[in-house]
Amino acid sequence: MTLVPLRRPGARPASATRAFLPTTREEMRARGWDELDVLIVTGDAYVDHPAFGPVLIARFLEGRGYRVGVIAQPNWQTPEDVSRMGRPRLFVGVSAGNLDSMLNKLTAQKKVRSADQYSPGGRTNCRPNRASIVYSNLCRQAFPGLPIVLGGIEASLRRIAHYDYWSDSVRRSILLDSKADLLVFGMGERAAWEIAKRLDAGEPLKGLWDIRGTAHVKNRPEEWQPLLADASRFITDRKLLPLPAYDDVLADRRKFADMSRLFQLETNPHNGRPMLQRHGDQAVFFNSPALPLAEADMDGLYDLPFVRAPHPSYGAERIPAFETVKHSIVTMRGCFGGCTFCSITEHEGRVIQSRSADSVLREVRQLSRMEGFSGTITDVGGPTANMYKMHCKDEKIERACRRLSCVHPGVCENLVTDHEPLIDLLRRVREQKGIKKTFIASGVRYDLAERSPEFIRELAAHHTGGQLSVAPEHNSPEVLKRMKKPGIQSYERFATAFCKASDELGREQYLVPYFITGHPGSTMKDTIELAQYLKRNGMRPRQVQDFIPTPMAVATTMYHTGFDPLTMEPVPVARELRDKRRMKALILWWDEAQWPLAREALIDAGRRDLIGLKPSCLIPPEHAGRSAGRFGGGRPASRTGNRERSRDRR
Ligand code: SF4
Structure with missing residues (x-):
């Protein structure tokens, strides 16, 4: 399945607001829409920029021809706010935003942070604690019977039984507390599109239970018991992995550690097995992770018509996270580092998915025409600055590999650590008209960089x-x-x-x-x-x-x-x-x-x-x-x- 976007017919809207996805009835009408196909509810402010995950999904679905609206940081005391654009035709997608809502609110010392980087003016209290759960329940009240699809990093990283630092407790899968119908984990483009397509084709929700990169709840024992009874056969066939049950990991720390190890070993999308975890009489079923995006798919995402600005309704209020990224360029996603304190590998995948140089340069040219751009690109990178286009030397080996990191305990002999594509890309970025400086602010992986004296020289000289x-x-x-x-x-x-x-x-x-x-x-x-x-x-x-x-x-x-x-x-x-x-x-x-x-x-x-x-x-x-x-x-x-x-x- 290729994800190269299908452009919607018609010219881009002229007025400032019409360039954004609609957030109100009036903005829907301005587009000539009487109904949405998909509504995206997010805990972050609406910034029309690819660095804002829920907006990326919204723009992606729009690019596939769906009518998508965005409700950012709704009032969570009443369902009225999320229903202000009416009931969408296919589903509502819910995300806490770019960060876990508890991490966004509290420090390591469990103190309330002084600012919310993803809210207008850095204001706090613009989203509830455990926003995925609160928003899902809100949408359930607003749109009875409508499929609710949970996504984003909070949902992704809380999809199995997990330790919650802020309450110092082991919590069950967020799917059970949110009562959402499906949970999309990892990077959600493929899954979101497939959900939209299949619902549009009239498939019932249960028919969607086989989509890669999604999880769902099996409510009755008769739905999951036969799967567990057959688990040994499934394991031999590499078909299903039963994780230790929630009640067991709650009671026994060793079992929790077992769950964590088993889970980690299934993160390679090419060989990761589906998993099932019992929670009392219910069970959560996890399909294998979504397959990584090809270069053309990555290019397609960044070619979408982002305005690269906060929604005009915020007026002069700045959104700190946007100020950080507005003059930066993402070149890739994923990380094969597998650092144990970081969840990027679990969320974005460990296969590096890079954009083509041409796609990056198109964005550089777009940036150079932006009002207020001074000629300085503040960052060219991704989760790591220097993994651009790095890959396993052999696709077959990569598909079979079950290592958790390509660089620990040492750089794998199969890893292609060539920095040439990145060096070449950076040179071409520097040569673009209107570009005076190009910095690298993403973290440099020094065990890789030390293999390329030329990259280190370029870094010191220009970036x-x-x-x-x-x-x-x-x-x-x-x-x-x-x-x-x-x-x-x-x-x-x-x-x-x-x-x-x-x-x-x-x-x-x-x-x-x-x-x-x-x-x-x-x-x-x-x-x-x-x-x-x-x-x-x-x-x-x-x-x-x-x-x-x-x-x-x-x-x-x-x-x-x-x-x-x-x-x-x-x-x-x-x-x-x-x-x-x-x-x-x-x-x-x-x-x-x-x-x-x-x-x-x-x-x-x-x-x-x-x-x-x-x-x-x-x-x-x-x-x-x-x-x-x-x-x-x-x-x-x-x-x-x-x-x-x-x-x-x-
Ligand atoms: S074989 Fe080595 S380089 Fe290839 S995926 Fe596995 S760890 Fe990474």
């Missing part, structure tokens, strides 16, 4: 605005093993090469290394050693990410169960918020505001030897007076050499 973000995350081999990240030596080799290239170009540039504290496997001892490493190397991180156990990540299973689900080895876990705060304070060793907490941590860990004024100490003693100045403030102890300077994040 770094003085600072380059990289994410070594930690320096401990044991912690990095739990994270499935390369060893710190790989980062050091990359840093050396990048600084050398910057030196040769006469450019003073800085690496901005990111670190995570409180990741499962990371003890206070590891954190102290990381702080010592940072100080030794003149690195002063400004931001440290406190590990957040997000639904479905492998590291979340470690956090909840205390086991690495991939090996079933016990893993130490920092669960107390106070310990997490102390770990963060240690990594920010140079920041005076953190010293009281860091002192407490060092004293409790029996490391008073690291409190003092000697160069080997991490922080000064209390009441150290002016002599403490060299630990904090603006200047590092030493700035000899570009390598050190380039690793300092001031």
Whole structure:
């Protein structure tokens, strides 16, 4: 099935509002529509840009000829708001938005965030907690009997029984709480289109139960028991995998870890089996993941007529997430890294799906004509900056592969790590009329980059605005093993090469290394050693990410169960918020505001030897007076050499 869009006949609407998908009856009428085919309800503001997932699906369906409307951030106290455009003919698609609604609202310390990046003006409280569930129930009230299709990252990552950090509980599949008819997981274009087509053809909902990339509930035991009874035959035939039941994973952490491992092994769309998980008398059935998009399909998506702006109804209010992406270009989706704290591989898939260079250049030209564009592209990338067009050397091998990462514990010998297509693309982007600067802000995968000195040179010469973000995350081999990240030596080799290239170009540039504290496997001892490493190397991180156990990540299973689900080895876990705060304070060793907490941590860990004024100490003693100045403030102890300077994040 190709996804290349069919353009709807007729010219693009002229007025500012008519260029957007309708959000009101009046906007429907302006298009000459008396009814919608599909309604998309989203927890984010309506920004007509491909970086906003629910809008991407809406535009995609529009491109297939369906009449699609968008209701963004509806009033969830009454069903009236979601029904303001009437009952759609085929189905309503519901998404919490680009982020899990709980992650969007709360920090790792479980405090309410000061801003919502996906809401007008960054305002908070524009969406409910667990928005997928609330919106689905709202739509059920508004449109009795209408198929409700749940999608987006919140639904995708909560589709099986999962640990919810914010309530510190194991929750059942979100399908059961939302009472939606179907759940689309992963990237939803293929599934959404097939649902629309088959409903349009008059198929009953049950007929749609075989669509890849979807899940549904089997309500009665007689619907699922025969499948389980035959499970051994199915397993032999690679047809069905029964996951440990919800009641079992709720009661037994080892079973939860088993569920997580079994689930992870089925994420390759080419060999991932359908799965079934019992929840009491009900069961949730998961079809195999959707197949990845081909290059022409990716191009088709980005050729859709996005306005690349927030809906005019927001007036002058800015939407922070849009401000970040409005002058950036996505070149690919997917990630084969498989870092355990991240769910991109689970959501976007591990097969890299890239756009053609021509498609990217078309978007660059479109961008260059945009009002307010100054000539700077803020990012050319995707989940990772430098996986563009990388692939397994052999399709047959890729189809059979059951590894969770192509780059851990080392770069697979079958992985084609050629950076030439990316280098060539970046050169062509730079040559486009009206483009003055092209930056790379997506994270660079340094274990891949170090294989291409030419890419590092290009990066240093053209794509770094003085600072380059990289994410070594930690320096401990044991912690990095739990994270499935390369060893710190790989980062050091990359840093050396990048600084050398910057030196040769006469450019003073800085690496901005990111670190995570409180990741499962990371003890206070590891954190102290990381702080010592940072100080030794003149690195002063400004931001440290406190590990957040997000639904479905492998590291979340470690956090909840205390086991690495991939090996079933016990893993130490920092669960107390106070310990997490102390770990963060240690990594920010140079920041005076953190010293009281860091002192407490060092004293409790029996490391008073690291409190003092000697160069080997991490922080000064209390009441150290002016002599403490060299630990904090603006200047590092030493700035000899570009390598050190380039690793300092001031
Ligand atoms: S064989 Fe190697 S490169 Fe190919 S998909 Fe598997 S891990 Fe990735």
